[in-house]
Amino acid sequence: MSDKQMLSKGWAPNPRAARRRRFDVFATIFGTVASGILVLVLASILWTLLSNGIAGLSVEALIRPMGAPGSGGGLANAIIGSLIQTGIGLLIATPLGLGCGIYLAEYGTAQNRFASCVRFISDVLMSVPSILVGLFVYQVLVAPFGHFSALAGSVALAILAVPIIVRTTEDMLRLVPVAMREAGAALGAPRWRVTVFLCLRAAKTGVTTGILLALARVSGETAPLLFTSLGNQNWSLSINKPMASLPVTIYQYAGASYDDWVQLAWAGALLVTLGVLAINIAVRISARRG
Amino acid sequence: MTLAPTRQSESQRSASLSSGMEDKKSSWTDTLFHTLVSGSALLVLLVLGGLVLLMGYGGRDALHIFGLKFVFHNIWNPVTNEYGAWAPLFGTIISTLIGVLIAVPLAFGTAFWLTAIASPRVASVIGMAVQLLAAVPSIIFGMWGFFTIVPFVARHIQPFLTHHFRHTPLLGPLIHGAPFGTGLLTAGLVLAVMIAPFMTAVMRDVFNAVPPMLRESAYGLGATRWDVMRKIIVPWSRSGMIGAAVLGMGRALGETMAVTFVIGNVTDVGWSLFAPRSTVASLIALQFPESPAGSIRLSSLLALGFILMLLSFVSLALARVLRGDTK
Numbered sequence: 001m002s003d004k005q006m007l008s009k010g011w012a013p014n015p016r017a018a019r020r021r022r023f024d025v026f027a028t029i030f031g032t033v034a035s036g037i038l039v040l041v042l043a044s045i046l047w048t049l050l051s052n053g054i055a056g057l058s059v060e061a062l063i064r065p066m067g068a069p070g071s072g073g074g075l076a077n078a079i080i081g082s083l084i085q086t087g088i089g090l091l092i093a094t095p096l097g098l099g100c101g102i103y104l105a106e107y108g109t110a111q112n113r114f115a116s117c118v119r120f121i122s123d124v125l126m127s128v129p130s131i132l133v134g135l136f137v138y139q140v141l142v143a144p145f146g147h148f149s150a151l152a153g154s155v156a157l158a159i160l161a162v163p164i165i166v167r168t169t170e171d172m173l174r175l176v177p178v179a180m181r182e183a184g185a186a187l188g189a190p191r192w193r194v195t196v197f198l199c200l201r202a203a204k205t206g207v208t209t210g211i212l213l214a215l216a217r218v219s220g221e222t223a224p225l226l227f228t229s230l231g232n233q234n235w236s237l238s239i240n241k242p243m244a245s246l247p248v249t250i251y252q253y254a255g256a257s258y259d260d261w262v263q264l265a266w267a268g269a270l271l272v273t274l275g276v277l278a279i280n281i282a283v284r285i286s287a288r289r290g
Numbered sequence: 291m292t293l294a295p296t297r298q299s300e301s302q303r304s305a306s307l308s309s310g311m312e313d314k315k316s317s318w319t320d321t322l323f324h325t326l327v328s329g330s331a332l333l334v335l336l337v338l339g340g341l342v343l344l345m346g347y348g349g350r351d352a353l354h355i356f357g358l359k360f361v362f363h364n365i366w367n368p369v370t371n372e373y374g375a376w377a378p379l380f381g382t383i384i385s386t387l388i389g390v391l392i393a394v395p396l397a398f399g400t401a402f403w404l405t406a407i408a409s410p411r412v413a414s415v416i417g418m419a420v421q422l423l424a425a426v427p428s429i430i431f432g433m434w435g436f437f438t439i440v441p442f443v444a445r446h447i448q449p450f451l452t453h454h455f456r457h458t459p460l461l462g463p464l465i466h467g468a469p470f471g472t473g474l475l476t477a478g479l480v481l482a483v484m485i486a487p488f489m490t491a492v493m494r495d496v497f498n499a500v501p502p503m504l505r506e507s508a509y510g511l512g513a514t515r516w517d518v519m520r521k522i523i524v525p526w527s528r529s530g531m532i533g534a535a536v537l538g539m540g541r542a543l544g545e546t547m548a549v550t551f552v553i554g555n556v557t558d559v560g561w562s563l564f565a566p567r568s569t570v571a572s573l574i575a576l577q578f579p580e581s582p583a584g585s586i587r588l589s590s591l592l593a594l595g596f597i598l599m600l601l602s603f604v605s606l607a608l609a610r611v612l613r614g615d616t617k
Binding site: 020026028033044097104106114121129130131136140143162222255 | 331333344430544
């Protein structure tokens with residue numbers, strides 16, 4: 001008789017032990033089923049997107065702007081619009097987020113009331129409902145000027161991106177060893193040079209990760225764009241006018257009763273999701289290596 | 291978690307370093323740099339302060355006209371210009387509750403499986419899949435819900451439930467209604483799969499933060515994995531788990547696009563889980579474009595936004611307090 005069998009013989013007659021083992025089996029099954037459900041949901045989403053979206057991903061859809069139902073319109077202006085708005089959004093958010101993160105990491109000691117206030121606020125900003133950010137920007141940048149604009153959309157996206165960049169920048173800068181700062185200071189470098197050329201450079205990978213994650217987060221956002229850049233059926237490259245974007249187009253087209261619009265919505269959804277997932281996968285793989 | 295003590299001492303050291311450096315005559319570039327970075331911190335502070343204040347400011351007309359009755363008044367009528375927040379608030383709260391009730395066991399089970407059962411290699415793959423699920427944009431969840439879950443609920447779940455439980459007391463009114471497929475339950479289901487990945491990530495972190503020695507000594511005494519979970523890990527990380535649930539709740543409260551697709555968007559109050567309802571966020575998203583600037587309707591929508599802001603702020607503060615306990 002092997003050790004294992006003896007062990008199980010020792011367990012078996014004890015009803016309490018048997019009960020505990022039964023519970024363990026239940027819990028194992030439950031946990032497996034729970035994680036199976038989440039993985040299945042992801043698979044189901046990807047499958048739905050692929051099976052419905054592939055057919056709509058023609059060259060036509062990629063190079064022609066949106067048009068009336070049945071006219072063979074595409075998504076080109078929405079794709080460009082999304083790129084422009086997220087691009088400007090990141091251009092606003094990155095310096096602001098970096099500055100704020102540097103401040104929190106370098107000057108934000110526990111005694112600094114202002115810094116802990118900013119830290120709390122940026123944490124709150126991280127999970128504020130995105131539609132409220134849209135409302136806010138509407139009141140600040142759309143209502144006073146009297147017209148929707150791509151710039152307002154970019155600002156809304158920037159507000160959503162800033163807290164993520166702040167958090168990662170602060171975390172990454174705090175991981176830079178103090179010895180490195182001391183070495184820089186010992187060479188006579190002024191404080192800002194130590195921060196920018198030593199600490200920020202050392203934390204470069206982490207900070208880039210944060211910026212990319214922020215990009216992934218905002219590029220799928222719809223709600224804040226509804227009231228700020230509104231969407232546009234036509235070509236428009238002016239940031240002072242309403243501009244189309246992929247998520248808003250998906251929203252408008254998915255519920256439409258024209259087959260070709262629904263088809264375009266699926267194609268757009270596939271594009272957005274693949275883009276977002278690709279950024280996420282790339283970030284995670286590079287983070288694991290680095 | 292393991293980094294916490296070293297990081298603290300590092301920051302203490304850097305604090306002493308900085309005070310040492312400030313004793314030197316600081317150059318104008320240093321001053322400029324300090325002004326730049328603290329300026330951006332100030333800007334971030336102003337933006338959120340502005341966000342909270344302006345929401346209340348925009349809704350002042352509605353709150354002024356309807357008073358406190360605004361919150362508990364169940365009417366939303368653009369024709370007579372009468373507005374009350376009760377129907378969307380009810381929809382928001384019930385759909386969030388359903389979402390959290392489904393998501394918590396899902397997230398707990400997944401985190402348990404990832405930390406205690408799966409081999410590290412499998413756990414890292416599945417863990418990554420779950421994290422990717424969290425990255426899927428919410429409008430995609432909306433489309434998926436609209437074209438996959440809604441028909442499924444309409445064709446299978448609801449007919450099954452009505453067939454078997456129509457005359458059951460208590461349960462009967464809950465499942466009453468025409469089989470549209472849209473409604474509170476569908477919204478709750480979609481919300482659940484959206485927030486479960488966040489909860490899983492937080493729970494996985496708090497479970498991993500339990501000192502391995504505690505776990506190993508329990509295993510050494512012959513405990514099963516479930517025993518260890520129930521008697522060691524759960525008591526140790528209780529507040530972190532509650533914090534995770536509240537964090538997920540906060541996300542579900544403000545979720546817009548996914549809910550707008552699947553809830554049916556009828557401003558009404560009732561106990562049926564299968565009747566179309568609306569939530570604060572979905573109502574704002576749908577009605578905002580039709581509300582002229584300066585109208586009482588727009589003001590009511592902004593007041594709704596203010597209430598949503600307060601709700602999510604409270605849930606966030608709660609999550610922070612609860613998670614703070616574990617640290």
